[in-house]
Amino acid sequence: MSLTVTMTEASYELPPAGTFAARCCHVIDMGTQTLAFQGDEKRVHRIAIAWQLADEAKSDGTPFILSRRFTASLHEKSALRQFLEGWRGRAFTPEELKGFSLAKLINVPCLLNVVHAEREGKTYAEVKAASPLPRGMTPPPEVADPILFDIDDSATWGAFDRLTPRQQEAIVASPEWQNRVKEEVF
Secondary structure, eight states, rough: OOOOOOOOOOOOOOOOSEEEEEEEEEEEEEEEEEETTTTTTEEEEEEEEEEEEEEEEEESSSSEEEEEEEESSOOTTTTHHHHHHHHHSOOHHHHHHTTOOGGGTTTTTTEEEEEEEEETTTEEEEEEEEEEEOOOOOOOOOOOOEEEEEEEOGGGGGGGGOOOHHHHHHHTHHHHHHHHHHHHOO
């Protein structure tokens, strides 16, 4: 084996842009993350939601999975609230705003709007919006093995090993994870 290495391009198969039937396949608590926004850094609790496209597959036959990260907030101006209200096709009730379990999203179908965006010379697929399936449309089959990971719920910690290395790295850097590790040591 040679110890000489070279830079390789990541192989990322881009799903097509458009609107697709999909199901929520992952809800991941990312913990508190540092974000740069308009030249300032701020720390916010983030979540990641992912969807499996129903009728589009990669060249190897595996389904496309697309995700989007949100600040964990249902404030009236938050991207998460606006996204979820579009997906649900209705506003949150005052009672739901007191506490909405994101775990309810697992396996919920939707129409997912995917666009292509270019950053730093590369093209990426971005989830822009979700809406409910139209009446009469057959929902896609349920996702066989969804991922639910909540830093505060030890029953979900087994899912950590199924997360991407990038997701794991972000979670491990969060203060919530660091506190969990300290608690396990003592």
